[in-house]
Amino acid sequence: MKVPCPTCAKTLAWSKDNPFRPFCSERCKLIDLGAWAAEEHSIPGESEDEPGIPFDFNPPDETH
Numbered sequence: 001m002k003v004p005c006p007t008c009a010k011t012l013a014w015s016k017d018n019p020f021r022p023f024c025s026e027r028c029k030l031i032d033l034g035a036w037a038a039e040e041h042s043i044p045g046e047s048e049d050e051p052g053i054p055f056d057f058n059p060p061d062e063t064h
Ligand SMILES: [Zn+2]
Pocket: 005, 006, 007, 008, 009, 010, 023, 024, 025, 028
């Protein structure tokens, strides 16, 4: 049985000897897990309205 690696799409043999299946390698497994973790940590839209300096902020009066 051949399956494509979810990370790099490389075809690999589904084998009990492959501890990283369905990935082709440990690297691809870690990449996939890392991508998943990154998505978990970044909430879409959360950083859009962070409190900060408003657009019409004027710096302190500095007359030269
Ligand atoms: Zn791979």
